[in-house]
Every structure is written in structure tokens, then in C-alpha cells.
Amino acid sequence: MAEKKKQIPLRLSQKLYDEIAAWAGEDFRSINGQIEYLLTQCVRQRKKTGRYVPPDLSDKQTPEP
Numbered sequence: 001m002a003e004k005k006k007q008i009p010l011r012l013s014q015k016l017y018d019e020i021a022a023w024a025g026e027d028f029r030s031i032n033g034q035i036e037y038l039l040t041q042c043v044r045q046r047k048k049t050g051r052y053v054p055p056d057l058s059d060k061q062t063p064e065p
Helices: 014-026 031-049
Strands: none
Touching: 014 031
16 A cells, blocks of 8 residues: 655745745755655654754854854
């Protein structure tokens, strides 16, 4: 039996939507496919490191001189 995907409503700002749409076009994906890809990557990273955010994006990072 094929996996059934869950449908959810998602509200995005116009700016974020435009950024994702451009990125999806570069990667030859639909916008929905791009969002699913990004979420999958984020979940894999979370499982791998046990952290919500990669260290290079953390607010605790000290700025370089």
C-alpha cells in the first residue's frame, strides 16, 4: 500500500514564499516538494545532532573580529 501523505494548511509570509519558490525553481522542485525536502533535512539533522539548530546558526556564536 502506498504511503498516504498528510495535508496541512501552511501560512507563509510573501517574502518567505518567494524565497522558497525561487529556491525550488533552482532545484527543479515544486514549492511543496521544496518545503518537504527542507523539513526532511531539518528532521534528519535534529536526529543526528540532538540539537534544534546547527551550531553555525546559533545565537550563542561569538562574532569574528
